[in-house]
Amino acid sequence: CRHSLSVIPGPRPLPLIGNAFDVGNTPTALFNNCVNLLSQYGDIFKVFIGNECKVFVANADFLEEIMSSNVHITKSNAYKLIKPLKFGLATSTGSKWRQRRKLIAPTFHFKILDQFLEVFNASTDILVTKLSSEVGKDWTDIYPYINLLSLDVICETAMGVKISSQEGKNSEYAQALFRYLDIVIARAFSAWKRFDFLFQFSSEYPLQEKYLETLQKFSTNIIEKRRLEKSQQVVEKTPDFGIKRRVALLDVLLESDLTNEDIEEEINTFMFGGHDSTSSLVTFALLALADNPTIQQNVYEEVLGVVGEAKYVSMQHLQDTKYLEMVIKEAQRKYTSVPFVERHLEEDATICGIDFPRGTTLSLYLYGVHHNEKYFPEPEKFDPERFLPDRQSEGHNYAFVPFSAGPRNCVGQKFAMLDVKLIIVKILQKFKILQVPGYKPELGMAAQLKSYNGMRLRLRRRDTKN
Ligand code: HEM
Incomplete structure (x- = not known):
């Protein structure tokens, strides 16, 4: 039997502003409010932002219908x-x-990823050296x-450009990127700054323009540099910008019929x-290890057995570190790095027996499905055993979807898994x-799940007792 959108529960909207107060206008409010709405209304609920209807979905059957579809692939206006x-x-x-x-x-197939391990290793060694002084x-x-x-890792692997931001170089680009993303988040949750026309009058507008110019210069520079290298067949290392390795993604783009402007949009996409989703996952995984010392000890023992003291972490090592x-x-489930992704329905559609009018926004609430007790009992408990191979096959295929699934899934997921594993291996080796006693992360959700009071941890050398 078919139902209309009116069967979906949700808080009562106010005229003009809809449910703006129920949802909140900061990442932390949004995070907390959505968790509460989920427990109050169940795994499909709706809210209105102005007159736009957003349906939050934390139900695996529903996610399966959307994610596996070749039709519902259009992203929302956000x-x-x-x-x-x-x-x-x-x-x-x-x-x-x-x-x-x-x-x-x-360009992200297995063979190419193998070449990237060199970059993952070298860049993480720099991290470990820097952390030693902490x-x-x-x-x-x-x-x-x-x-x-x-x-540093994404830039050197996908673009072939070593920016050494860990060592304080190219800080203008790194700062512009981070600050620009902060402005985007502020806009996404503001009643008026979301509109381009009104945003021009805000104090952030001139800053945004400045950051955008820096980002633009960077991507133009990368393209020019690589075109020049290819035309001159440069193979030797140049002092600090450009490396000799074949650059999978950028070269493929340059060899295609895309224009410079098209290529710039892909450079920015990557x-x-x-970078941000990977940072989110690594930091929350480290938090989980700090909060669960026995699990950390088990991981450490596995690392000792598989990798030992080896300085170069190989593909085989990464494949063998199963625990x-x-x-x-489990860190991705409990602290879902990309907490929601959005689709815009371009046509009227019937999904799981409910009729949706075109123009509806579907918020695929990945954090919500990962915390749905139907699929993950005691969702706040950090329990890696949930992912034992035989237990996983019992579960719903769309109940654990940190990289989304189907035709629009994450193209970088294998890359990300290898990178994250390697970073954790190298940190735990040392x-x-x-x-930190008394510290509790303040979770907020924007494009990524983040802790808005930093990610505080204490580091001790493995070879000492304290
Ligand atoms: C832990 C790290 C990561 C997580 C959790 C993650 C998660 C996701 C998710 C959930 C989507 C679907 C977005 C949507 O439907 O709106 C996505 C798409 C995408 N991801 Fe990732 N991602 C990660 C790392 C990466 C990395 C390292 C790269 C690049 C090397 C990457 C490149 C992309 C691209 C290009 C898309 C768009 C694919 C498309 O629309 O066809 N991601 N990612």
Whole structure:
């Protein structure tokens, strides 16, 4: 039997502003309110932002219908706030998206990922050296360290450009990227700044323009540099910008019939999409290890057995650290790095027996499904055993979807898993991670799940007792 949208429960909307107060206008309010709405109304609920109806979905059957569909692939309007992405792979739809996906997805196949391990290793070694000077302190906010590492890694692997942001270089680009993303988040939750016309009158507007110019210069520079290198067949290392390795993604883009402007949107897509979600996952996984010392000890023993003291972490090592993989998956479930993704229905549609009018926004609430007791009993408990291979096969295929699923899933998921594993292996080889007494992360959700009071941990050297 079929139902209309009116069967979906949700708080009563007010005229003009809809449910703006129920949802909140900061990442932390949004996070807390959505958790409460989920427990109050169940795994499908609706809210109105102005007159736009958003349906939050934390139900695996429903997610399966949307994610596996070749029709419901259009992203919601919220993605348009991230201007430099324009309509690249993550934001385009229809035939343009299909063409880009076909071109780009193969650049992340296994063989290429193997070459990237060299970069993962070298960049993480820099991190470990930097963290050494944090050992013994009362606490360290680990987030900025991991964020610069992720930025260096994505830039060097996908673009072939070494920016050394961990060592304080190219800080203008790194700062512009981070600050620009902060402005996007502020706009997404503001009643008036979301509108381009009104936003021009805000204090952030001139800053946004400045940051955008820096980002633009960076991507133009990368393209020019690589075109020049290719035309001159440069193979030797240049002092600090450009490396000799074949650059999978950027080269594929340059060899295609895309224009410079098209390529810039993809560079931005990868710089934006590739660094923040990885930082979120690594930092929350480290928090989980600090909060659960026995689990940390088990992971450490596995690392000792599989990798030992080896300085170079290989693909084989990463494939053999199975328990660590379960721990990372559980971290993704409990602290879902991309807490929701959005679709815009371009046509009227019937999904799981409910008729949706065109124009409806579907918020696929990944954090919500990962905390749905139907699929994960005692959802607040951190329990990697949930991901034992035989237990996983019993569950619903769409109950654990941290990288989304179906045709619009994450193209970087294998890349991300290898990178995250390697970072944790190298950190655990050297350090014991401890909780900071009295510290509790303040969770907020924007494009990524983040802690808005930093990610505080205590680091101790493995070879000492304290
Ligand atoms: C832990 C790390 C990561 C997580 C949790 C994650 C998660 C996701 C999710 C949930 C989506 C679907 C978004 C949507 O439907 O709106 C997505 C898409 C995407 N991700 Fe990731 N991602 C991660 C890392 C990466 C990395 C490292 C890269 C690049 C190397 C990347 C590149 C992309 C791209 C290009 C898309 C768009 C794909 C398309 O629309 O066809 N991601 N990611």
